[in-house]
Amino acid sequence: MDFKLNAQQEEFLKKIKKVCMEEIAPGASEIDSGNKFPSENLSRLASEGLQASMIAGEFGGAGNDLALGVHAIEVVSRACPSTGMAVGTSMFCIGKTIETHATAELKKDILPELAKGSIIGAPAVSEKESGSDISYAGTTAEKKNGAYIINGTKICVINATESGIILVPAKTGDSISLFCVDSKTPGVKTGDPYKTLGLRGACACDVIFDNCEIPEKCLVGAEGEGMKIINDALDFLRLCIAAVANGISGAAFDISKDFSENEQAFGKPLATRQPIAFRITDIFVETDIARMLTYQAAWKKSQNMNSASFIALSKLCASETAVRNTNRAINVLGGAGIVQNCAAERLYRDAKLTEVLGGDSDLMRGIVAEDLLDE
Amino acid sequence: MEFTITDEQSAFRKSVLNFSKKEIEPMMEEYEKKSEFCRPAWNKLAEFGIMGLPFPEEYGGAGAGVLTTCLGMEALAEGGASEGLTLSWGAHSILCGIPIWLLGTEEQRQKYLTKLISAEWIGGFGLTEPNAGSDAASLKTTAVKKGDKYILNGSKMFITNGPIGNVFVVIAVTNKDAGHFGISAFIVESEFPGFSVGKELDKMGHRTSTTSELIFEDCEVPAENLIGQEGMGFVMVGKTTLEWERTCLLAAGIGSIQHALDESVRYSQERHQFNRPICKFPAIQHKLADMKMLVEGSRMALYRAAWMKDQGIPAMLEASICKLFMSESGLKICDNAVQIHGGYGYMREYPVERHYRDTKLGTIGAGTSEVQRQIISKMILNPKKAKGGK
Numbered sequence: 001m002d003f004k005l006n007a008q009q010e011e012f013l014k015k016i017k018k019v020c021m022e023e024i025a026p027g028a029s030e031i032d033s034g035n036k037f038p039s040e041n042l043s044r045l046a047s048e049g050l051q052a053s054m055i056a057g058e059f060g061g062a063g064n065d066l067a068l069g070v071h072a073i074e075v076v077s078r079a080c081p082s083t084g085m086a087v088g089t090s091m092f093c094i095g096k097t098i099e100t101h102a103t104a105e106l107k108k109d110i111l112p113e114l115a116k117g118s119i120i121g122a123p124a125v126s127e128k129e130s131g132s133d134i135s136y137a138g139t140t141a142e143k144k145n146g147a148y149i150i151n152g153t154k155i156c157v158i159n160a161t162e163s164g165i166i167l168v169p170a171k172t173g174d175s176i177s178l179f180c181v182d183s184k185t186p187g188v189k190t191g192d193p194y195k196t197l198g199l200r201g202a203c204a205c206d207v208i209f210d211n212c213e214i215p216e217k218c219l220v221g222a223e224g225e226g227m228k229i230i231n232d233a234l235d236f237l238r239l240c241i242a243a244v245a246n247g248i249s250g251a252a253f254d255i256s257k258d259f260s261e262n263e264q265a266f267g268k269p270l271a272t273r274q275p276i277a278f279r280i281t282d283i284f285v286e287t288d289i290a291r292m293l294t295y296q297a298a299w300k301k302s303q304n305m306n307s308a309s310f311i312a313l314s315k316l317c318a319s320e321t322a323v324r325n326t327n328r329a330i331n332v333l334g335g336a337g338i339v340q341n342c343a344a345e346r347l348y349r350d351a352k353l354t355e356v357l358g359g360d361s362d363l364m365r366g367i368v369a370e371d372l373l374d375e
Numbered sequence: 376m377e378f379t380i381t382d383e384q385s386a387f388r389k390s391v392l393n394f395s396k397k398e399i400e401p402m403m404e405e406y407e408k409k410s411e412f413c414r415p416a417w418n419k420l421a422e423f424g425i426m427g428l429p430f431p432e433e434y435g436g437a438g439a440g441v442l443t444t445c446l447g448m449e450a451l452a453e454g455g456a457s458e459g460l461t462l463s464w465g466a467h468s469i470l471c472g473i474p475i476w477l478l479g480t481e482e483q484r485q486k487y488l489t490k491l492i493s494a495e496w497i498g499g500f501g502l503t504e505p506n507a508g509s510d511a512a513s514l515k516t517t518a519v520k521k522g523d524k525y526i527l528n529g530s531k532m533f534i535t536n537g538p539i540g541n542v543f544v545v546i547a548v549t550n551k552d553a554g555h556f557g558i559s560a561f562i563v564e565s566e567f568p569g570f571s572v573g574k575e576l577d578k579m580g581h582r583t584s585t586t587s588e589l590i591f592e593d594c595e596v597p598a599e600n601l602i603g604q605e606g607m608g609f610v611m612v613g614k615t616t617l618e619w620e621r622t623c624l625l626a627a628g629i630g631s632i633q634h635a636l637d638e639s640v641r642y643s644q645e646r647h648q649f650n651r652p653i654c655k656f657p658a659i660q661h662k663l664a665d666m667k668m669l670v671e672g673s674r675m676a677l678y679r680a681a682w683m684k685d686q687g688i689p690a691m692l693e694a695s696i697c698k699l700f701m702s703e704s705g706l707k708i709c710d711n712a713v714q715i716h717g718g719y720g721y722m723r724e725y726p727v728e729r730h731y732r733d734t735k736l737g738t739i740g741a742g743t744s745e746v747q748r749q750i751i752s753k754m755i756l757n758p759k760k761a762k763g764g765k
Binding site: 002257260268272290299300313316362 | 380640661676751752759
């Protein structure tokens with residue numbers, strides 16, 4: 001057992017945290033109100049080595065494991081959840097999936113670019129007729145003269161407006177295969193960004209593939225083995241979402257602590273009022289538990305343990321905890337917490353998305369239960 | 376970061392689990408029904424070495440670390456040992472044994488700790504009084520030094536192992552003007568003149584552990600039975616015991632909620648309604664998933680606090696988090712366990728009925744949930760002084 005990161009990892013996180021608190025947090029509200037993709041934040045974080053942190057050394061990365069990754073995304077999300085979601089989705093769901101399953105050639109093409117932060121990845125899994133049911137894909141990939149022709153429409157694709165590569169499951173015959181598509185390929189069109197409840201900076205939109213021709217090397221894993229790989233990609237995505245949710249919980253704690261220590265009511269700081277102090281204690285305790293589960297889930301995944309249900313469990317815990325905690329933060333701040341674009345109000349909206357994205361809480365409970373009943 | 380236990384710890388955990396399933400669990404139902412202390416099980420625990428888990432080998436202990444001790448207690452409860460039995464162990468080995476080991480003199484250790492470890496004697500701990508729980512400032516039991524003796528007067532309430540104990544660590548006021556620094560700890564044998572035990576208390580749960588009041592009427596305690604220095608009883612014993620209490624004593628709780636979950640999984644697979652096992656219904660599945668989430672969260676909180684103690688890192692905050700989260704999770708888990716069992720869960724012969732009653736003590740004993748929240752909030756919040764005029 002060792003519940004601590006090593007000194008080098010601590011140092012790295014300290015560096016990221018400094019940039020996040022000083023440079024990224026102040027702009028979080030503007031990113032939200034402007035539905036604005038946080039490109040500058042991602043570039044700044046790339047210059048600190050965030051995007052390279054989990055990529056193997058041979059591809060220009062630092063080779064850290066997923067446990068450090070979820071710590072880092074949590075730190076970023078504590079300053080700006082939209083930024084955490086955007087960069088985390090690319091690092092986890094795209095970067096780790098490519099690193100685990102793509103051919104050597106594709107890895108060599110893509111991973112160094114992801115590490116430098118010069119491209120961003122987007123997962124295009126959901127379709128209008130199916131969200132979490134990944135066995136269904138209306139999108140098709142037809143093999144023709146050593147290339148694949150992709151046709152179909154994906155919805156709710158995070159990062160798609162700015163992405164360099166898109167990960168797309170599509171039907172090849174009767175089975176599903178996974179493709180990594182360069183977003184500049186002719187035939188790839190992105191729709192307008194959605195106006196979402198929260199995480200508005202991690203802009204999602206439709207992606208349309210209209211006779212989009214891609215070379216064969218863009219197949220990730222073997223043809224027909226897409227389901228297995230998408231499940232892996234979803235594990236990575238859920239770890240990222242859990243980390244974002246933990247960052248949101250941490251931010252809910254920060255604003256509650258700060259407000260209660262400094263604001264007076266009836267001549268005393270709010271923090272001396274038992275209901276307020278206990279509410280903040282609950283934020284602290286539940287965040288702490290969700291974090292430990294997330295760290296352990298990430299560690300298990302890094303160790304190649306059978307971890308899908310533990311990841312689902314940590315995503316379930318972290319996202320529902322974030323929803324409860326941002327609710328509590330508003331109750332601590334009172335009137336100051338319900339004004340549009342104040343941190344509490346924004347975090348409250350952001351938290352809700354972590355419950356829904358990457359498979360909702362019902363689905364997570366189903367995965368956890370299935371594993372329990374299987375043992 | 377690294378989240379595995381060692382091979383030795385894993386093997387030890389497994390051996391305790393097997394021992395508990397085979398030797399302890401079969402005896403529990405009968406004693407639970409009789410609401411009686413299960414002495415045969417107690418003796419088996421001693422034979423297996425459970426009494427001396429955390430203590431050095433020179434006193435007959437196993438010299439296990441905090442985490443290993445926790446794993447052992449977890450496995451004991453997971454295997455089916457009742458909460459009552461593990462609570463008796465906690466009062467005996469942790470609350471009575473730990474202060475004697477860590478704060479006592481070598482003579483005290485040789486005389487008392489060895490007897491606790493061999494289970495020749497049963498131990499207990501007396502802090503709470505009829506009118507003072509976590510508010511130590513209102514303690515009324517006094518100890519006045521007379522020659523080479525202290526004379527104790529007062530009473531202690533809700534004392535686990537009270538009716539059967541041979542020796543107790545007792546907290547009493549030696550200087551009522553010195554606040555927390557006027558409180559001392561004593562080793563009191565049940566044979567000392569002036570010591571008596573009230574009637575056995577009838578409890579909601581933990582029915583295989585006995586509880587009573589301890590009464591001191593001019594009770595004579597030899598001066599050499601003072602633990603540590605006079606006036607340091609509350610500070611030292613509190614500090615030394617609390618982290619142990621909120622790790623090792625709680626560890627059995629993890630085993631119990633795991634047991635409640637295991638029983639619920641099994642029952643949901645066996646029980647058929649509407650032509651299918653009830654585990655096929657999402658409403659049941661989601662309850663199981665929530666239980667699993669709370670079990671795993673509690674387990675992490677426990678292992679972290681235990682690991683920190685093993686590393687010598689202060690763990691007051693983490694131990695309180697563990698106590699608060701685990702006990703409140705226990706209530707939710709056992710509520711779901713009974714709900715999944717339906718009518719059968721309400722019946723005495725099903726262990727989840729027992730868990731439901733037993734788990735309630737978690738949010739009360741060793742500092743209520745409210746006290747834990749108070750402790751944690753003091754550690755994490757630092758209110759600025761009020762600005763004048765408002």
